[in-house]
Amino acid sequence: xxxxxxLKGDPPEGATPDERLIxxxxxxxxxxVKAGVLLAAEGLHSSGAGARVSYLDGxxxxxxxxxxxxxxxVAGYYLIQVKSKEEAIEWAxxxxxxxxxxxxxxxxxxxxHVAEMTDLPEATDEQRADEQRLRTQIPGG
Numbered sequence: 001x002x003x004x005x006x007l008k009g010d011p012p013e014g015a016t017p018d019e020r021l022i023x024x025x026x027x028x029x030x031x032x033v034k035a036g037v038l039l040a041a042e043g044l045h046s047s048g049a050g051a052r053v054s055y056l057d058g059x060x061x062x063x064x065x066x067x068x069x070x071x072x073x074v075a076g077y078y079l080i081q082v083k084s085k086e087e088a089i090e091w092a093x094x095x096x097x098x099x100x101x102x103x104x105x106x107x108x109x110x111x112x113h114v115a116e117m118t119d120l121p122e123a124t125d126e127q128r129a130d131e132q133r134l135r136t137q138i139p140g141g
Contacts, residue, residue, distance in 0.1 A: 002039065002114035003088035005078040005095060009107070010070035013048040017100070024096035032080065032091065043076035071108070075100070085113060 011017075017025070025043075032038035044050075048066035055061075067073060078095070082088050088111050097107035117123055117131045 001084065001088075002079060002081050002116070003085070004110075004112045004114060005080065005088070005092050006074050006110040006112060007043075007076040007078075007095070007097060007100070007108075008071060008073065008110060009075040009100065010067070010073040011046045011075055013046045013066065015046065017043070021096075021099040024099045028094065028096050031094070032078065037080045037082050037091070038078065039081055040079040041077070044074060047073055071106070079114070085111065088113075 029038065029041055032041070046066060047070070050065040050067075052063045052065070052067070053060055054063060078091075080088060080091060082091065092109040092111050095109050097109055101107035117128050123131075
């Protein structure tokens, strides 16, 4: 089963992680790699460098960042392959987010199960085959 560990937050505009955070995250990444569960991991720039595309009643609107609700934003993610939700939670508990949160700041790692085509009973055999064909065309997929 694949799970995403979503690291919640929005770093300040132009901020970069300090040496302690970088070291702690690299150590955690190494543990994930040694355990054979890491599929991908990335940090994200602040929402000020991003944009949103919203869709309502047939219209698309582009909204430039920054966005105010930083508790709902994603600062980075891990994609892991583990045997259960409980194992994914165990990894989330080990994620060194305390290095990213200052005094009085909450750090959140959201654990989400990645939906697989096999989880969709409405999908046709042709759609499953199309999805599998597309996966083979993705580098590393």
